[in-house]
Amino acid sequence: MAHLVFIETTALGVQSIAYAKRLGHEVTLLRSPLYDFITPPAERARAEVLADRTLHSADLQEVGLLTGLLGEHGIGVGDVDAVLSTLSLCVLSASRLAERLGAHGTPYEAAAAARDKGRCREILRETGVPSLGFAVVTTPQQALAAAADIGYPVVIKPVSGVGKAVTSIVKDPDGLRAHFASSAEELRTMQPGIAAELDERYIVEELAVGELYSVEVAAGSERFTPLVAVGRKMGRDNPVLELGCTVPSGLPADEEAELGRYAVRVCEALGLTLGIFHVEVMQTVLGFRLVEVNPRISGGSLPDSVRMATDHNVFEILVDLFLGAPAPARPLPWHRAASHTFLAAARDSVVPRDLPADWFEEFRPRLHSGWNRAEPGARLRSMKGNFDTFGMIRVVGDDADRAAREVAAVRRDIEERLGFALTAVAESRGEQAAAAPARGDG
Template identity: 80%
Template sequence: MAHLVFVEITALGVQSIAYAKRQGHEVTLLRSPLYDFITPPAERAEAERLADRTLHAPDLQDVEVLRALLAEHGMGPGDVDAVLSTLSLCVLPAARLAERLGARGTPYEGAAAARDKGRCREILRAAGVPSLGFAVVSALPEALRAADTIGYPVVIKPVSGVGKAVTSIVADAAGLRAHFADAAEELRSMEPGLAAELDERYIVEELAVGELYSVEVAADGERFTPLVAVGRKMGRDNPVLELGCTVPSGLPAAEEAELGAYAAQVCRALGLGLGIFHVEVMRTARGFRLIETNPRISGGSLPDSVRLATDRSLFEILVDLFLGAPTPSGPLPWRRAASHTFLAAAHDTVVPADLAADWFEEFRPRLHSGFSRAVPGGRLRAMNGNFDPFGLIRVLDTDPDRAAEECARVRGDIEKRLGFPLTAVAERALTGAAAAESAAAQSGGH
């Protein structure tokens, strides 16, 4: 029996605690109300129920406080085998705590390099890994100079940003001015647990144009293995917004292998030696280019879609890795395709009061799974980042393009039923089987 310490937990991350308990391990969960906004109450309660003990702290960033808390409960170096976090905001204290306790953990330097988007790109540049033009800035005049050098359009985002906070694509100097003007207001209304991550530094980056993918890369201390590559749905009107995923990626095998090798190379260059890492990559006309490396497993709903597509749980692999197991030998073979799309309001909206309370049930027969929190007369916030969607729909199929297309059709019908615009998903070029079918149809073939 091993002893795992989890620093906070995400909704789906509860599956890793459940697995550790099924395997007979001891679990200590460290929690703070600062992160309540991320994990719904039911999942938080489930995590606490499953864990052998939950220790609460006002803040989880001060590792000395965490060490003292564990010591108070009789746990010191030698009593803990591994420390991990499934939450971006807590990966650094988890890595540091592991070091201090002499337990297994993601190497702190690697996690810190990944969490700093400027440092990450410096390391890639030094290692000769293809990346994007960038500069780290603290104020508007510097940002204007950087954008002139890089060339508009550019992306500007906090160096340690998460969840799409204060992130803009800007076409010109006026756009950069608006970014800084709006940032002040966005920072003021932000959750304190998120605001604490950000400082005055932004990264100005070359805009990568193409289709977005993500790869879960597993590392066991020696090997870096791309486990699964996924196609990501971006906002049509604001490509920064993330609207879902399709597993598998639909890329031809050779290209998917190239994408996986690139993501693994990024993790190796950063020194992310232990864990599962969520690497976001744009497929541009010049090749694959890193958008961001998250030094933790995928958040959101993707791990469930991966489980449905591969019959393997990323959370089980995660726990095994932290307890010394080797990475799987290669990408997880997929058995079927899964596609999910978030439901979010395009504008601040009130749900029509005359909508049936059980309106979502009409759509269930067309879905594998899904949910909606939109209730008649309820208010919905316009989607601005990861925390704003009010629902999710998921479709399974034998082919990824068909799964994504059916998901899009259901989403369109839901929009009609609700009677207000949902955040629109950008069209993706078809790949794989559907691309071949449509090419055949266009050339008059069958």
């Protein structure tokens, strides 16, 4: 029996804890109310029921506090086999704690380099992995100079940003000035758990133009495997916004293999030798280019879509890796297609009060799965990032294009039922196909 320490969990990440318990391992869960906004109460409660013990701390970033807390329960150096986190905001802390306890963990230096988008691109440059032009800046003046150098349009985002916090695509100097002007307000109203991640550093990057993909790269026992590649749905009006995924990716086999090799090179260059890493990559005319690498498994709904398409659970593979198993030898073969789309309001909106409480149920028969938090009368904030979604809809079928078209059609019908605009998906990802006449196959 091994002892695993999890720092926080995402909603779907509870599956890792459940799996570790099914295998008969001991699980300690470290939690803080700072991250309550990420994981719904039911999943949080389930994680705590599954874990052998849950230790609460006001702060999960200070490794001394965590070792102290564990020490109070008789857990010290040599008592723990692995420390991991499925939550972006806690991966660095998990790496640090693993090193301190002499347990398996994602190497801290590598995780820290990945979480620092500037350092990450520096390493790619040093190791010859194709990347994008960039500069790290702390003032609007430096940002203007960097953008002039790189050439507009550019992306500006916090070096350790998550969830699309204060991220903009800007096409001219005025856009950059507007970014800095509005960022102060955004930082003021942000969840403290996210604000704690950010400092005054921004990265200004060349804009990669093309289709966005992500790859889950598994690393363990000196093997790196691109487990699964998926196509990502971006916002039509603001491509920074992330609106869902389709698995399989839809890329021809040779291009998907090249994408996998590229994502593996990125993880190798950074030294991400243990874990599952979420690598976001744009296919540009010049080839695949990194958008960012998250030194943790995918968040959102993607892991469940992968499970539905491949019959493999990436949260189980994650636990196996941390317990010393080598990365799977090959990418996960897929048997079905799954496409999910997030629901979010394009502008501040109110759900009509006269809708039935169970309005979402009307759409269930057309879906494989989904959820909705928009009750009649609810006020919805216009979508600024990942945490502003109020629902998710998913179609599973034989064909990726068809699944994407079907889920797009349901999204449009939901929009009509709600009577306000939802954040629209960029046309290349199923929406356009849905608007076009059916190709005779329904």
